[in-house]
Amino acid sequence: MVEKLIIIGSGPAGYTAGLYASRAMFEPLLFAGYASGGQLMLTSDVENYPGYPEGIQGPEMMMQLRAQAERFGTRILDRNVDSVDLSHRPFGVTSGDESWQAEALIIATGAEAIWLGVENEEVHKGRGISTCATCDGAFFRDKEVMVVGGGDSAMEEATFLTRFCPKVTIVHRREGLRASQIMGLRARDNPRIAWKLNHTVTGWLGAEGDFRGARLRSTADDSEEDFTCEGAFIAIGHKPITSFLGGQLETDASGYLLWKQHSMTSVKGVFAAGDVVDTRYRQAVTAAGMGCMAAIDAERWLEAQ
Ligand SMILES: Cc1cc2nc3c(=O)[nH]c(=O)nc-3n(C[C@H](O)[C@H](O)[C@H](O)COP(=O)(O)OP(=O)(O)OC[C@H]3O[C@@H](n4cnc5c(N)ncnc54)[C@H](O)[C@@H]3O)c2cc1C
Structure with a gap:
């Protein structure tokens, strides 16, 4: 048939x-x-x-x-x-x-959405870590969050999140952005956006239901640090x-x-x-x-x- x-x-x-x-x-x-x-x-x-x-x-x-x-x-x-x-x-x-x-x-x-696939990610997916600011941004009102990525969507997500969040830190593995110049400039001009360039996320912190931030590694000297924040958005495509x-x-x-x-x-x-x-x-x-x-x-x- x-x-x-x-x-x-x-x-x-x-x-x-x-x-x-x-x-x-x-x-x-x-x-x-x-x-x-x-x-x-x-x-x-x-x-x-x-x-x-x-x-x-x-x-x-x-x-x-x-x-x-x-x-x-x-x-x-x-x-x-x-x-x-x-x-x-x-x-x-x-x-x-x-x-x-x-x-x-x-x-x-x-x-x-492409996820990072790093330690502890499954535990916090959808409860602390999101891949969609338009969908989940409002749940992070008045919280400090981070955005992972250096392209246009990362800039867009970060800029959008500043409507709700007092501080949004963009974490990107390189010094230069992949984003278009206009999107990059808009983000750079936004006083609520902070930058953590030359860093990658190697894992997420906190137990299930208690997201605490990210473990970051410097791509310049391989040093590691814990970065505290209340939510994370992955925008890598x-x-x-x-x-x-x-x-x-x-x-x-x-x-x-x-x-x-x-x-x-x-x-x-x-x-x-x-x-x-x-x-x-x-x-x-x-x-x-x-x-x-x-x-x-x-x-x-x-x-x-
Ligand atoms: C965590 C999260 C939260 C979100 N929150 C919101 C929100 O609050 N508001 C909002 O508007 N949007 C939200 N979104 C985005 C929204 O879910 C998507 O835009 C929407 O689901 C896209 O719909 P779709 O029908 O195109 O595809 P999908 O919802 O991705 O569905 C695709 C379907 O295709 C099927 N499929 C794939 N391959 C095959 C195959 N080979 N054979 C048969 N079937 C197959 C899958 O089983 C699935 O059923 C969210 C997304 C995520 C990930």
């Missing part, structure tokens, strides 16, 4: 695509993947998704999005897609030793999840899928939504919006065939 539409991914983008496509009677099949529910399963309070004036727990919100997509007929498989064949239509989708075919695909496999596509879709230099015509990728009939295409916003609400766009584009494209 050939499916009309297969959606790969179960974050806000995938579930919203499922909701729209199922309400349009396309009976989509959705692969939820190894991390069913996506990135918001990793967080507690979501306070900036419209419609929840008191905020909502990330996992609860994702269960509601899943139920809403299922209510209209989205069929969900809690399986990972291992590979796809986009060389001809219907497209092929393989998971384990089974294969499916579909006239159209929506790729909504998200992205992962994100990695879109696309390896299962085997390079069959065009990406930018960092591996993010490219939209060619509305939300359609470089292969006709393959659409993409959410953090897997988004180098800029990376929010649940924007991912959901793109899921809606991809579903509407897929519907129109399928109808035109």
Whole structure:
């Protein structure tokens, strides 16, 4: 049997695509993947998704999005897609030793923040250390925090955090920044931003639920010191999840899928939504919006065939 539409991914983008496509009677099949529910399963309070004036727990919100997509007929498989064949239509989708075919695909496999992978990181992930200032900055009001990184996103995160935090220290392994000149200057001019250049983080301090700061090593002379702060933001980049596509879709230099015509990728009939295409916003609400766009584009494209 050939499916009309297969959606790969179960974050806000995938579930919203499922909701729209199922309400349009396309009976989509959705692969939820190894991390069913996506990135918001990793967080507690979501306070900036419209419609929840008191905020909502990330996992609860994702269960509601899943139920809403299922209510209209989205069929969900809690399986990972291992590979796809986009060389001809219907497209092929393989998971384990089974294969499916579909006239159209929506790729909504998200992205992962790159973590440092140093000692004690797992203990403090999401409770002391974050990778998203827009999401978690408000939880660090009046606290001294650090930002790790030297690129534009690190400058942006640090500048944003100064709205809440009296002191934000940028820790970067080199003297020079990778950030654009304007972003670097803006950060340097901000009196609430302090600098710890030529230092790397070798581990995090404090027991679970009691984050205390970082152990830093000087890249100049290898000396080590404990740096006290109340929260840390890692801003060293994100990695879109696309390896299962085997390079069959065009990406930018960092591996993010490219939209060619509305939300359609470089292969006709393959659409993409959410953090897997988004180098800029990376929010649940924007991912959901793109899921809606991809579903509407897929519907129109399928109808035109
Ligand atoms: C700790 C944390 C807190 C956050 N807090 C907020 C917040 O408060 N507000 C906010 O707006 N945003 C927040 N964000 C950002 C938000 O979670 C993301 O922008 C959003 O989840 C992106 O949605 P998405 O659907 O594109 O992808 P994701 O949520 O990343 O979901 C991707 C999905 O693809 C699936 N997948 C991947 N590979 C495969 C495969 N091969 N086969 C099948 N499925 C696959 C995964 O299982 C997953 O379900 C937070 C992020 C993090 C990490």
